[in-house]
Amino acid sequence: MKLLNSVVLGSALFSSAVFAHTMTVVPSHFVQSKTGGFITVDLSATNMTFQADKGIGVEGFQIYLPDGSVTKPAAVFQGKRKSLADVALTTDGTYRLENGGSARFFTSYELNGERKRLMGDKQKAAKELPKAAEKVTTTQGRNRAFAFVTVNKPTENVVTPTGQGLEFKMDRHPADIVAGEVVTMTLLVDGKPAAAVELDLSRDGELYRNEPGRVHHTTDKTGSFSFTAPEAGRYLLEASYEADSKSEKADKVRESFTWTFEVALP
Amino acid sequence: MKKVKVAVAVALLLSLGSAPSFAASLQIELALPKPDHGPYHRPYVAVWIEDQAEKPVRLLEIWREKPDWIKDLRRFWRKTGRADQPLVDARTGATKGPGAYHLKWQGDDNAGKLVGAGEYLLVIEAAREHGGRNIVKQKFNWDGSAIDLSLPAGSEIGAVSLKSGK
Numbered sequence: 001m002k003l004l005n006s007v008v009l010g011s012a013l014f015s016s017a018v019f020a021h022t023m024t025v026v027p028s029h030f031v032q033s034k035t036g037g038f039i040t041v042d043l044s045a046t047n048m049t050f051q052a053d054k055g056i057g058v059e060g061f062q063i064y065l066p067d068g069s070v071t072k073p074a075a076v077f078q079g080k081r082k083s084l085a086d087v088a089l090t091t092d093g094t095y096r097l098e099n100g101g102s103a104r105f106f107t108s109y110e111l112n113g114e115r116k117r118l119m120g121d122k123q124k125a126a127k128e129l130p131k132a133a134e135k136v137t138t139t140q141g142r143n144r145a146f147a148f149v150t151v152n153k154p155t156e157n158v159v160t161p162t163g164q165g166l167e168f169k170m171d172r173h174p175a176d177i178v179a180g181e182v183v184t185m186t187l188l189v190d191g192k193p194a195a196a197v198e199l200d201l202s203r204d205g206e207l208y209r210n211e212p213g214r215v216h217h218t219t220d221k222t223g224s225f226s227f228t229a230p231e232a233g234r235y236l237l238e239a240s241y242e243a244d245s246k247s248e249k250a251d252k253v254r255e256s257f258t259w260t261f262e263v264a265l266p
Numbered sequence: 267m268k269k270v271k272v273a274v275a276v277a278l279l280l281s282l283g284s285a286p287s288f289a290a291s292l293q294i295e296l297a298l299p300k301p302d303h304g305p306y307h308r309p310y311v312a313v314w315i316e317d318q319a320e321k322p323v324r325l326l327e328i329w330r331e332k333p334d335w336i337k338d339l340r341r342f343w344r345k346t347g348r349a350d351q352p353l354v355d356a357r358t359g360a361t362k363g364p365g366a367y368h369l370k371w372q373g374d375d376n377a378g379k380l381v382g383a384g385e386y387l388l389v390i391e392a393a394r395e396h397g398g399r400n401i402v403k404q405k406f407n408w409d410g411s412a413i414d415l416s417l418p419a420g421s422e423i424g425a426v427s428l429k430s431g432k
Contacts, residue, residue, distance in 0.1 A: 031337050031343065032337060033333050033334060033335070033336040033337035033343060033347065034332075034334050037334075150348075152348050152349075152351070153348050153349045154348070175344070175348075176344065178344075264340050264344060265340045265341070265399070265401075266341065266401075
């Protein structure tokens with residue numbers, strides 16, 4: 001089911017070359033003790049966590065500065081296996097580095113027994129679909145890959161949930177996740193705790209382990225999820241959510257994100 | 267009986283402010299080792315006291331140079347460095363080479379007030395370019411009883427001893 005979801009999502013939101021992959025944003029540094037420097041961010045689609053597989057488009061990559069304003073990277077490069085973005089860290093505080101982010105609509109249908117897809121919402125589909133189209137479903141999809149980077153003192157501005165789409169809140173700042181400590185988070189949809197959010201937590205180095213050590217969790221109605229990172233390192237949380245929609249534009253909503261974070265040494 | 271003494275001591279402390287009530291200081295001997303191989307840069311070292319909740323109460327020393335690498339003292343950076351630049355600046359000393367160093371804590375917090383009796387933690391963290399990172403965390407009772415602890419040497423922090431003193 002998960003695989004099916006990601007195939008549909010991946011092919012809808014990104015080029016078909018990267019479908020079924022996980023999109024990640026991985027900064028070279030999560031914590032800095034000086035302003036005026038740069039970090040370089042890897043943007044990639046992967047199968048194994050943090051094992052770069054395909055470079056992805058950099059057009060949708062945005063930097064949310066500590067004051068909440070949005071800017072573009074100082075330089076970008078789209079490579080075959082990973083894409084790169086240089087990010088200037090000119091002020092103190094917490095930055096959000098995010099790829100993707102805007103909602104897109106696609107309508108899937110069958111024509112003479114063949115699955116087909118049209119990029120567009122229900123109104124567009126009503127105008128453009130062939131008369132013989134069957135099993136028509138329009139989905140509103142949004143996928144984001146993000147990471148937080150903190151220079152000197154952590155700030156909350158770009159960490160605080162906005163109340164739109166799939167997000168999370170946590171019992172600590174992203175810069176305060178430490179190996180061996182219990183972290184509790186709540187998954188939110190449009191600002192409210194969300195049940196049935198599918199979560200996968202994984203960590204760096206899967207290529208060099210027989211057991212990947214992934215943790216799977218589905219939120220209950222309180223939307224909460226707790227984990228204890230066994231060791232310091234880079235971790236990835238993948239979250240996805242699907243629900244029927246009553247909007248005029250779509251029958252279903254699919255939201256997902258991947259969050260790359262660092263677990264610090266105690 | 268002991269409880270009463272401590273209570274009296276605390277009451278005295280509160281009323282007199284700076285008068286020490288029990289063991290006046292914690293004497294710390296700290297060695298920085300000389301590595302056998304590789305290029306050597308002096309380590310960044312932070313030494314501080316935490317309370318029972320692992321909240322920092324007193325920064326004793328921070329030996330460092332450029333701000334760029336302070337973050338590599340991970341615990342120090344998370345607990346103190348990133349949020350209190352004036353304190354870091356006030357306690358900053360030059361980096362030190364291999365050798366034995368004598369430090370002491372006089373039972374005060376960062377504001378200069380004497381702390382109450384209880385269990386505390388001495389934390390020493392060291393990180394070295396092209397080297398490793400070590401952290402030493404040692405609990406001790408700060409209630410007037412004698413302290414005499416010796417800790418084994420690691421790769422970046424050599425032998426450490428804690429003794430109560432005047």
